[in-house]
Amino acid sequence: MSPYNGLNKIMKKILQYIKIIKLGDTFVIVTFMGLIFWSVSQSWNMPSGQYLKIENNQEDSKVFSLNQTVNKQVIGFLGSSEISIAEGKVRFVKSPCTKKYCIHHGWINKINQTIVCLPNQITISIVGDSESYDTVNY
Amino acid sequence: MRFHKLLLIVILFLVSCSQKAPIYEHKDFIFGTIVDIKIYGETEEKSENISNLIFNDFKRLHNYLHPWEKSLISSMNNAIAAGSVFNVDDEEIIRIIQDNKNLASKSENYFNPAIGKLIALWGFHQELPNQMVPKAHQINELLANVTTMDDLKINQSTLSSANRNFQLDLGGYAKGYALDRAKKILANNGVANALVNIGGNIIAIGMHGDRSWIVGIQHPRKPSAIASIQLPPGWSIGTSGDYQRYFMDHDKRYSHLINPRTGFPADNSQSATIMIPPANNSGALSDAYSKPLFIAPEIEKLQLADKLGIDFFMVVLANGDILISSKMNESIQWLEQNNEKNITVH
Amino acid sequence: MKAMTQSIIKPTKKDHTIAKLAAIAIVLSVIEFFLPSPIPGIKPGIANIIILYTLVRFDFSTAAWVSLVRVFVSSIIVGSFLSPTFFLSLFGAIVSLVLLYAVQKLPKPYFSIVSLSLIASFGHIVGQFIIARLWIIPHDSIFNLLPLFLISALIFGLFSAFVCNILLKHKLKKHTF
Numbered sequence: 001m002s003p004y005n006g007l008n009k010i011m012k013k014i015l016q017y018i019k020i021i022k023l024g025d026t027f028v029i030v031t032f033m034g035l036i037f038w039s040v041s042q043s044w045n046m047p048s049g050q051y052l053k054i055e056n057n058q059e060d061s062k063v064f065s066l067n068q069t070v071n072k073q074v075i076g077f078l079g080s081s082e083i084s085i086a087e088g089k090v091r092f093v094k095s096p097c098t099k100k101y102c103i104h105h106g107w108i109n110k111i112n113q114t115i116v117c118l119p120n121q122i123t124i125s126i127v128g129d130s131e132s133y134d135t136v137n138y
Numbered sequence: 139m140r141f142h143k144l145l146l147i148v149i150l151f152l153v154s155c156s157q158k159a160p161i162y163e164h165k166d167f168i169f170g171t172i173v174d175i176k177i178y179g180e181t182e183e184k185s186e187n188i189s190n191l192i193f194n195d196f197k198r199l200h201n202y203l204h205p206w207e208k209s210l211i212s213s214m215n216n217a218i219a220a221g222s223v224f225n226v227d228d229e230e231i232i233r234i235i236q237d238n239k240n241l242a243s244k245s246e247n248y249f250n251p252a253i254g255k256l257i258a259l260w261g262f263h264q265e266l267p268n269q270m271v272p273k274a275h276q277i278n279e280l281l282a283n284v285t286t287m288d289d290l291k292i293n294q295s296t297l298s299s300a301n302r303n304f305q306l307d308l309g310g311y312a313k314g315y316a317l318d319r320a321k322k323i324l325a326n327n328g329v330a331n332a333l334v335n336i337g338g339n340i341i342a343i344g345m346h347g348d349r350s351w352i353v354g355i356q357h358p359r360k361p362s363a364i365a366s367i368q369l370p371p372g373w374s375i376g377t378s379g380d381y382q383r384y385f386m387d388h389d390k391r392y393s394h395l396i397n398p399r400t401g402f403p404a405d406n407s408q409s410a411t412i413m414i415p416p417a418n419n420s421g422a423l424s425d426a427y428s429k430p431l432f433i434a435p436e437i438e439k440l441q442l443a444d445k446l447g448i449d450f451f452m453v454v455l456a457n458g459d460i461l462i463s464s465k466m467n468e469s470i471q472w473l474e475q476n477n478e479k480n481i482t483v484h
Numbered sequence: 485m486k487a488m489t490q491s492i493i494k495p496t497k498k499d500h501t502i503a504k505l506a507a508i509a510i511v512l513s514v515i516e517f518f519l520p521s522p523i524p525g526i527k528p529g530i531a532n533i534i535i536l537y538t539l540v541r542f543d544f545s546t547a548a549w550v551s552l553v554r555v556f557v558s559s560i561i562v563g564s565f566l567s568p569t570f571f572l573s574l575f576g577a578i579v580s581l582v583l584l585y586a587v588q589k590l591p592k593p594y595f596s597i598v599s600l601s602l603i604a605s606f607g608h609i610v611g612q613f614i615i616a617r618l619w620i621i622p623h624d625s626i627f628n629l630l631p632l633f634l635i636s637a638l639i640f641g642l643f644s645a646f647v648c649n650i651l652l653k654h655k656l657k658k659h660t661f
Contacts, residue, residue: 016653017646024594028602032638039630051471053349063349063368065471112628116620118568123620133354133366134346135174137375137411138338138382 049111049126052090054083057121066090066109066126076120083124095120161346164189168196169313170265171337175320178331178346188327192320192334199316202231205254205307206263214297215254215305218290224297232292237419238311241426242287244446248430250398252285254305260403262383262394263307269385271392277401284398309394310378314425317341317374321421333369339376341421342369354473356381358408358454365452365470372416376424378432379409397433404433406456412443413450413466436461440484501538502546506553509534513558526633528640529608531558532580536601536648544588551577568620572612579611580604597652601645605637 021029052064057077064072066088073080081102082094089109092102097119105115114125162185163176173196177185202210210231217224226232238251254263259276261268280303289301308315313336320334324343331344333351342351350370354363358381369375380393380403390405397404410432414424427446431453434442439461443451452470453461459480462470467483495503509531516527531554539547555577559570583603590599613633616626 013650014646017649020596020649021598022594022596024590025596025598025602028595028599029638029642032602032606032634032641036631036634036638039627039634042627042630051352063352063471065366065473067471067473114626114628116626118620121568127349133352133363134176134333135335135340135351136338136354136356136363137335137340137377138356138379 048088048109049113050088051127052083052085053123053125053127055123055125063127074122074124076117076122078120081117081120081122090124090126091115092117092124095122162186162189164193166193166196168193168200169316169337171313172335173337174335176333176335177329178333178344180329184327184329188324188329191327192323195319195323196316196336199312199319203234203308203312203315205305205309206258211306211308218297218299218304219302221302222298226295226297228295232295234308234311234315235287235290235292235297235306237422238306238308238426239287239290241311241423245427245430245442247286247398248433248442249310249426250286251307251309251311252287252289252304253280253396253398254307255285255303256280256396256398256401257307257309257394258305260392260394260396261385267383267385267394269387271387281401284401286398310429311422311426313337313339314374314376314422315419317421317424318419338382339374339421339425340369341374341424342371344371355411355452355470356409359458363473364454365472367413367466367470369413372420374414374420374424375411376414376428377409377411378428380405380407380432381409395429395432406436407432408454408456408458410453411451412448414448498546501542502549502553505534505538505546505550506557509550509554510558510561513554514561517558517562526636528636528643529605530644530647532601532604532608532640533644533647533651535580536597536604536644537651539584539588539600540597540648540652544585547584548581551581571619572615575615576608576611579614580607583607583610596645597648598642598645601648602638602641605641605644606634609633609637 050066052066054062054064054072054074056074064085066085069086071082071084071093073082076096079096081092081096084091084093089107091107092105092115095102095117097117099119102115102117102120102122108115108124108126111126114123116123160182161176161178162180162182163174164186165175166173173193175189175192177188180188204212206212210226210228214224214226241249242251256277257263259272259280261270283301283303285299285301285304289299289304290306291298316336317334317339318341321341321343324332329343331346333343333346334341338356340353342353345351350368352366353369353375354366356377356379357364358379367375378395380391380395383394384391384403386392392403395404396402410428412424412428412431414420414427417423427448430442430446431439431448431451436455439453443463449463450466450469451463452466455461459482461482461484464483467481512531512534516530521527535547535551535554538550555570555574556565559565559573564570583606584600587595587600587603613626613630
C-alpha cells in the first residue's frame with residue numbers, strides 16, 4: 001500500500017464521517033462553539049493582577065504582592081515547591097512533583113490566571129481588583 | 139427538548155459560579171472625617187439600612203464625646219474648669235472613662251486623653267489649627283502640673299478633678315470606640331462581612347468573599363499607599379500620623395500628636411501603625427495604642443509595644459527609616475520598591 | 485466491582501461483554517496516562533471511544549458499567565486510586581453518563597454519534613470542573629481554564645466520533661464481540 005493510497009483511504013473515511021453529521025449534530029457543534037466563544041470572552045480582557053494567592057493543603061490561603069522580586073518556598077503535600085515572583089508576574093521554578101507541569105506552565109500575571117500543581121496540592125493564582133486594597137488606613 | 143434544558147442548567151451553574159457577591163459601600167461625614175462602610179454579601183436594601191443605623195450611632199457619639207463643641211464631655215470639662223463636681227447619669231460614659239484610665243496607665247501616659255488643655259494651647263481644638271507655636275511659659279505652666287487620667291475621680295455618678303487644668307479629649311479614642319460600636323451593630327443585624335473605616339481607623343468584620351479584607355497603609359509623605367496588609371476577620375488597624383492635622387512653622391512640622399512629657403508635638407516619627415487581634419475593645423485599642431508608639435522616643439518604642447502586647451506594628455521614623463515587628467513584616471506587602479528603605483525588623 | 489464478582493459466580497453474556505470492552509478501555513486509559521500531554525491536564529480521552537461504541541452497539545447500562553469499571557480499575561493500575569485525579573475522572577465519567585442517558589433517545593434522523601460524542605466529552609469537562617471548583621481549587625479562577633478545556637473537548641469529541649464511526653462500520657462486516 002503506497003502512502004498515497006493510505007492518504008486516500010483516510011480522506012475517504014473523513015468524507016464518510018462528514019456525511020453522517022446531521023442537522024441536530026450541527027446544532028450541537030454550533031452550541032459547543034458558542035460556549036467556547038463565551039468562555040474565551042469571559043477570560044480575555046482581564047487586567048493584570050497585583051496580588052498572588054497561594055493555596056496549599058495545610059493552611060489558609062495567603063496573598064502576596066506581585067510588586068516584589070523574590071523566590072518563595074511553599075510547602076505542599078509532597079514537599080517544598082519554589083515559586084518566583086518578578087516584575088508583576090509569577091511562576092513555579094522548583095517542584096517535587098514528577099511531571100513538572102506546574103513549571104512548564106511558565107509565567108502568569110493576569111487576574112484569575114492559575115497554576116495548579118495537583119501532585120503537590122499547591123495552587124497559585126493572580127488576584128486583585130483594579131485597586132489592590134479595599135480601603136486605606138491613615 | 140430535554141437535552142436543551144440540561145445544557146441550560148449546566149450553563150447557569152457555570153455562570154452562577156463565576157459571579158461575585160456584591161459589595162455595597164456607604165459614606166458619611168462624621169467625627170470631622172469620612173466614614174466609609176463596605177458590606178459584602180447582603181442585599182442593597184439591608185446594606186443601606188444597616189449603614190444608616192451605624193451612621194446614626196456615630197452621630198450620637200460625636201455629639202456625646204466631642205472635645206470642644208457642645209457635648210457631654212465639653213460640659214464636664216467646663217464643670218471641672220470651674221472647680222465644680224459634674225453629675226453624669228450615664229453608664230456608657232463612666233465605662234469609657236474607666237477604659238481611658240486603664241489605657242493611659244498601661245501606656246505610661248504616652249496615651250494621655252487628659253491633656254485637652256495642652257492640645258487646645260497648640261491650636262488643635264478648632265477645625266483649622268492656629269499655625270502658631272505657643273509661648274514657652276504657657277507650655278511650661280501646663281507641664282509643671284501635667285494632668286493625667288488619675289486626676290479624674292469617679293464617685294458613683296459624680297466626676298471631679300482637683301487639678302482644674304484637667305480637660306478630657308477623646309480625640310485619640312472616640313473613632314476606635316465607634317468601630318467597636320459598629321462591630322456590635324453589624325453583629326446584632328446578622329451582617330457577617332463588612333469593612334468599616336472611620337478616618338483611617340479600620341475594623342474588618344468577616345471577609346471579602348474568599349479572601350481577607352486588604353487594607354492599604356498610607357505613605358506618610360506621598361499621596362499613595364506605602365504597603366498593604368490583609369486584615370483578618372475581627373482585626374482592627376489604626377495609624378497615628380503627623381500628616382493629617384499639623385501646621386508648619388519655619389519649615390518645622392508641628393502635628394496634633396503632643397508628647398505629654400515635653401509639651402511639644404512628638405517629632406521622632408512620621409507615622410505609627412498597629413494591628414490589634416479580635417477583642418471586645420480592639421477598635422478602641424487600635425486607635426489609642428498607636429499614640430504611644432508614635433510619641434515615645436525611639437529607644438522606648440519596642441519596650442512599650444512589648445508591654446502593651448502589640449505584636450503587629452510599623453513605625454515610619456522621622457528620617458523615613460522603618461521600624462517593624464517581625465509578625466507585621468511577615469504579613470505586610472510593600473507597594474513600592476523598598477530596597478532604598480532602611481527597614482529594621484524586631 | 486459487581487460485574488467482576490458476578491463473573492466468578494455465574495457470568496452472564498452481558499458480563500462477558502462488559503469485561504471485554506472494559507479491558508480495552510482500561511488499556512487505552514493506561515496508555516494515555518503514560519503518553520506525554522502537550523498541555524497539562526488535557527487528555528484526548530480515547531477510552532471514551534469504547535464507551536460510545538458500547539452505548540450504540542449495546543445499551544446504556546452496559547456502557548455505564550464499562551465506563552465505571554474503567555475509571556476504578558485504571559486508577560488502581562496507575563496508582564491514582566482515591567487521589568484527586570481519580571475523583572476528577574470519576575465525577576467526569578458520572579456527569580458524562582448522566583448527560584448520555586438524557587440524550588440517548590434523541591431522534592436518529594437528526595442526531596448521530598457525533599452529538600453523543602460531543603455531549604459525552606462536554607460532560608467530562610463539566611464534571612471535572614465541578615469537582616475542581618468545589619474541592620481542589622475553591623476559587624473562580626479555574627474558570628479561566630475553561631476555554632482551553634472546551635476547545636480540546638470539541639476536538640477530541642469529534643475525533644472520538646470519527647474513530648467510533650469506523651469501528652461501528654467495521655463491526656457490521658466482522659464479529660469482534
